[in-house]
Each structure stands twice: as structure tokens, then as C-alpha cells.
Amino acid sequence: xxxxxxxxxxxxxxxxxxxxxxxxxxxxxxxxxxxxxxxxxxxxxxxxxxxxxxxxxxxxxxxxxxxxxxxxxxxxxxxxxxxxxxxxxxxxxxxxxxxxxxxxxxxxxxxxxxxxxxxxxxxxxxxxxxxxxxxxxxxxxxxxxxxxxxxxxxxxxxxxxxxxxxxxxxxxxxxxxxxxxxxxxxxxxxxxxxxxxxxxxxxxxxxxxxxxxxxxxxxxxxxxxxxxxxxxxxxxxxxxxxxxxxxxxxxxxxxxxxxxxxxx
Amino acid sequence: xxxxxxxxxxxxxxxxxxxxxxxxxxxxxxxxxxxxxxxxxxxxxxxxxxxxxxxxxxxxxxxxxxxxxxxxxxxxxxxxxxxxxxxxxxxxxxxxxxxxxxxxxxxxxxxxxxxxxxxxxxxxxxxxxxxxxxxxxxxxxxxxxxxxxxxxxxxxxxxxxxxxxxxxxxxxxxxxxxxxxxxxxxxxxxxxxxxxxxxxxxxxxxxxxxxxxxxxxxxxxxxxxxxxxxxxxxxxxxxxxxxxxxxx
Ligand SMILES: Nc1ncnc2c1ncn2[C@@H]1O[C@H](COP(=O)(O)OP(=O)(O)O)[C@@H](O)[C@H]1O
Ligand SMILES: [Mg+2]
Numbered sequence: 001x002x003x004x005x006x007x008x009x010x011x012x013x014x015x016x017x018x019x020x021x022x023x024x025x026x027x028x029x030x031x032x033x034x035x036x037x038x039x040x041x042x043x044x045x046x047x048x049x050x051x052x053x054x055x056x057x058x059x060x061x062x063x064x065x066x067x068x069x070x071x072x073x074x075x076x077x078x079x080x081x082x083x084x085x086x087x088x089x090x091x092x093x094x095x096x097x098x099x100x101x102x103x104x105x106x107x108x109x110x111x112x113x114x115x116x117x118x119x120x121x122x123x124x125x126x127x128x129x130x131x132x133x134x135x136x137x138x139x140x141x142x143x144x145x146x147x148x149x150x151x152x153x154x155x156x157x158x159x160x161x162x163x164x165x166x167x168x169x170x171x172x173x174x175x176x177x178x179x180x181x182x183x184x185x186x187x188x189x190x191x192x193x194x195x196x197x198x199x200x201x202x203x204x205x206x207x208x209x210x211x212x213x214x215x216x217x218x219x220x221x222x223x224x225x226x227x228x229x230x231x232x233x234x235x236x237x238x239x240x241x242x243x244x245x246x247x248x249x250x251x252x253x254x255x256x257x258x259x260x261x262x263x264x
Numbered sequence: 265x266x267x268x269x270x271x272x273x274x275x276x277x278x279x280x281x282x283x284x285x286x287x288x289x290x291x292x293x294x295x296x297x298x299x300x301x302x303x304x305x306x307x308x309x310x311x312x313x314x315x316x317x318x319x320x321x322x323x324x325x326x327x328x329x330x331x332x333x334x335x336x337x338x339x340x341x342x343x344x345x346x347x348x349x350x351x352x353x354x355x356x357x358x359x360x361x362x363x364x365x366x367x368x369x370x371x372x373x374x375x376x377x378x379x380x381x382x383x384x385x386x387x388x389x390x391x392x393x394x395x396x397x398x399x400x401x402x403x404x405x406x407x408x409x410x411x412x413x414x415x416x417x418x419x420x421x422x423x424x425x426x427x428x429x430x431x432x433x434x435x436x437x438x439x440x441x442x443x444x445x446x447x448x449x450x451x452x453x454x455x456x457x458x459x460x461x462x463x464x465x466x467x468x469x470x471x472x473x474x475x476x477x478x479x480x481x482x483x484x485x486x487x488x489x490x491x492x493x494x495x496x497x498x499x500x501x502x503x504x505x506x507x508x509x510x511x512x
Contacts, residue, residue, distance in 0.1 A: 008367075008368025009365075009369070011364070012354065015356075015361050015365075016357065019356055020356055082354070083354070086353075087351050090348070090351045092369070093316075095341060096338045096339075096341040096342040097369055098338055253318060256277075256284075258313075259319050
């Protein structure tokens with residue numbers, strides 16, 4: 001790994017955010033809007049529900065947790081797309097940039113965006129609904145870390161698909177993460193799913209993170225077992241996703257599409 | 265011509281059924297400017313892309329700086345650079361930010377000084393703070409050239425650098441290229457379908473047609489060999505009827 005290269009790429013992807021109002025809005029607007037909807041829903045449900053108040057605060061926690069996964073993936077794939085859109089991607093690929101350096105840089109951009117958004121959403125949730133995400137305690141760090149890593153994995157897959165199949169499949173960058181949402185048991189426990197779907201759900205790292213989050217919010221202490229599962233599954237997924245990326249990259253070079261990215 | 269910095273041997277690239285490059289062999293010496301001339305679809309961009317590792321060849325060998333391309337990709341890319349009319353620098357960054365980003369990608373030491381020196385050389389120091397997307401095409405061409413000189417390349421690959429430029433700017437680009445070749449002894453591969461480019465800039469020309477080189481030499485040599493008035497008339501003859509007789 002050459003840190004000068006990684007730093008250079010991170011600069012490139014953060015300069016554009018700094019200079020562009022639409023990008024800042026894109027980055028902050030949707031999460032905040034999302035949070036507002038869930039905050040109002042939470043207030044409403046609190047009024048009509050007879051169960052424990054924690055049941056409804058799960059929703060806000062779930063929404064913020066989901067955004068960690070989604071934004072981590074977005075940070076990665078949109079960085080790549082920025083270079084395709086500005087016809088710069090070839091300049092990057094013909095510079096002495098290793099594939100792993102490129103992936104590391106875009107992953108870092110994802111991490112940066114996630115950090116900004118999390119701080120913002122956590123503060124807003126506390127201010128609007130008195131929902132303090134920090135009650136999760138230190139467990140929050142490994143839970144988030146697992147979601148970020150899973151986001152990176154999905155980011156690699158969506159980037160690879162766009163690289164291989166061109167800008168025509170650009171919308172996959174926004175669509176693919178949502179494929180995982182129903183199975184990840186984001187807003188409801190896994191036990192709600194039909195029995196035959198539960199094994200599939202439990203095969204995703206994210207499911208264990210969301211289960212762990214609910215355990216903690218219900219006062220269950222550090223969710224060690226869920227975290228181990230998430231970690232192990234993430235390791236398997238990440239290896240497979242990195243393999244997929246390399247396979248697509250080689251195939252793209254072989255078919256000559258890499259040379260055409262962003263030039264048409 | 266001294267040592268060869270590029271050695272291509274029997275290179276072939278097929279895309280499905282289409283043969284983009286067939287039995288392409290050539291060398292480029294240190295400080296030499298070699299032109300790849302040919303109509304659209306002749307295989308020029310494919311050849312350059314292979315040299316940059318963007319496309320894997322179907323067969324044949326490619327060595328740059330004596331190193332085998334596929335195994336030493338990053339080490340080779342560190343010592344060469346690229347500029348093309350078909351790529352751009354990020355339009356939403358300032359010129360100096362753009363150049364700084366690429367200076368880091370190429371691990372350039374004393375980047376700020378290097379950037380200032382190149383902006384000075386190409387007489388665009390005043391554009392430093394401007395946003396790249398708002399430059400005229402002539403200004404962009406110069407900034408792009410700046411980017412391609414950041415790492416003191418020993419080899420510069422230029423894919424139709426004058427395409428889309430008006431004749432005045434195109435003329436200047438050719439002058440800048442000759443200037444940097446003279447001052448820095450940079451070897452270049454220059455693709456073009458414009459005779460003017462090739463005649464003015466290149467030491468040697470490979471005339472390509474359907475992925476093959478059918479004539480090679482100085483522009484004057486080639487013209488004489490095919491008994492034509494100019495490269496341009498030869499180009500047209502090749503494009504229209506294909507069959508060629510050489511003066512033996
Ligand atoms: N990725 C690709 N897939 C299929 N055909 C390609 C691809 N890239 C180039 N070609 C074809 O290969 C030939 C050479 O193309 P190219 O090298 O771009 O020519 P030039 O740069 O000389 O205009 C053309 O017929 C072109 O259509
Ligand atoms: Mg071309």
C-alpha cells in the first residue's frame with residue numbers, strides 16, 4: 001500500500017464534496033429527512049402503543065444503523081462514479097495506483113461520510129425524540145464497524161458491476177443495498193420472518209448487527225455472540241466480494257471496457 | 265536511436281470475432297516520438313491501452329523500460345504518463361487541486377514546486393486557482409499536459425491530443441510537445457488521424473490499417489515509397505481502396 005496514493009485519492013473525492021452544494025445536500029438531506037419521518041412515526045407510536053417505550057425507539061436506532069451500512073457502500077461506489085462522470089477514471093487507472101489502493105481510498109471516503117452522518121443523526125435523534133443512541137455504549141463501535149465493513153463489501157460488488165457493464169447499470173449503486181434490507185431484519189426481529197427464511201437472514205452479517213442492537217437497547221448487555229457471528233460472516237463475505245471485484249476487473253480488461261469507461 | 269524503452273512483439277488483440285490488433289511489432293527509442301497513424305478503428309487506442317495495462321492482449325509480448333508489462337504494471341506506470349482528448353481532469357476541482365491530486369498519485373516529491381514549475385513552462389500559472397471545468401479547450405489541453413509531465417515521465421502516451429482543438433490551439437499543442445521533448449528527452453507515442461500532427465511532431469510513423477502496420481518510416485520515407493504526393497493522399501488512398509503497391 002502506498003499512502004501517498006491513498007491520500008491523493010481521498011483528497012480528490014473530498015475536494016468535490018467540499019466544493020459542491022448539491023453534493024453536500026445529497027449527503028445530508030436524505031438521511032436527515034429519513035430521520036424526521038422515523039422520528040415523527042416514533043412519537044406517534046409512543047402515543048398509541050401500550051408496550052414498553054423501548055419497542056418504538058428501536059425504529060430510530062434501526063434507521064440510523066441502516067444508514068451506516070447504506071452510506072458506507074455509497075461512499076465507495078459514488079466515488080468511483082464521480083470519476084466516471086468526469087471522464088477522469090482512465091487517468092486514475094493509468095496512474096501507478098494498485099487496485100487495493102483504489103479500493104482502500106474509496107472505502108475510507110465511505111467511512112468519512114458515515115462518520116459525519118452518524119454524528120448528525122445521533123444528535124438530531126437525541127434532540128427531537130430524546131433517543132440517546134449512546135446508551136448502546138461501547139458495543140456501538142463494533143456494531144457500526146461490522147455494518148461499515150459489510151457496506152464496503154457491497155460497495156465493491158456494485159462498483160465492479162458498473163465497471164463491467166457500464167453506466168447503464170449505474171442505478172444499481174442505489175438499488176443493490178436495499179436487496180439486503182428485508183432479510184437483514186432491520187426494523188423487526190428475525191423471529192418475525194417465516195421459518196424457512198430465517199436461515200437466509202442469519203447468513204447475513206447485518207442481521208446479527210441489528211439483532212445485537214435490539215438486544216442492547218432492550219437492556220441486554222454487550223451482544224458478544226451476535227458480534228462474533230457478524231465478524232465471521234463479514235470475513236467470508238468480504239473475501240468473496242474482493243474475489244468478485246478482481247474477477248470483474250480482469251474480465252473488464254480482457255473485454256476492453258476498462259479503456260472505455262467514461263470516454264463515451 | 266539508443267536503447268528501446270518500448271518493445272512490442274507480435275501483439276494481437278481480438279474482441280470476440282473482431283480483430284482489433286494483428287501482429288503488431290514496434291519499438292520506441294529513448295527520446296523518440298513515434299506516431300501511430302490510422303483511420304478510426306485502426307487499432308491505435310487499443311494499442312495504447314494495452315501499453316497502459318487497461319486492456320490485456322490476446323497474445324504477443326509487451327515490454328516497457330525492459331520490464332514485462334503485466335508483471336510490473338505499477339512500476340512501469342510510475343515512469344510514464346498519458347494524455348488524451350477523450351479524458352478530462354475532474355471538472356469540479358481547481359487546477360492546482362487537480363495537479364496536487366495527481367502529484368500524490370505519482371508520489372511526486374516537492375509537489376508544489378514541481379507544479380509551479382510546469383505551470384510556468386506551459387505559461388498557465390494564472391490558471392492555478394481556476395476550476396478545471398470552466399477552462400477553454402486550449403487551457404484544458406495545457407493543464408492536461410501539465411498533469412502528464414508531473415512525474416517526469418520517460419514515456420508519454422498521447423491519444424489524439426489535438427482532437428477537438430481548433431487549428432491554432434492544435435498547433436500550439438504540437439509546439440509544446442516538441443518543446444518538452446527537446447528539453448526533457450521524453451519518448452512519446454502519438455496517435456492521430458491528422459497528417460499535420462504526424463508530419464510535424466513525429467520522428468517515425470507507423471501507418472496502421474485494420475490492426476496491422478502496413479508502412480513504417482519517417483513521413484517523407486513513406487510518402488516516397490508509395491509514390492504519393494503527401495501522407496494525406498496516401499491516407500485517402502488507403503481508406504478508399506485498400507490495396508497498395510509499394511515501390512520496390
Ligand atoms: N472493448 C471493445 N469491444 C469490442 N470492440 C472494440 C473494443 N474496443 C475497440 N474495439 C474495436 O477495435 C477496433 C480498434 O479500435 P480502436 O483501437 O479504438 O481504434 P482507433 O483508436 O484507431 O480509432 C475498432 O474496430 C473498434 O470498434
Ligand atoms: Mg482511438
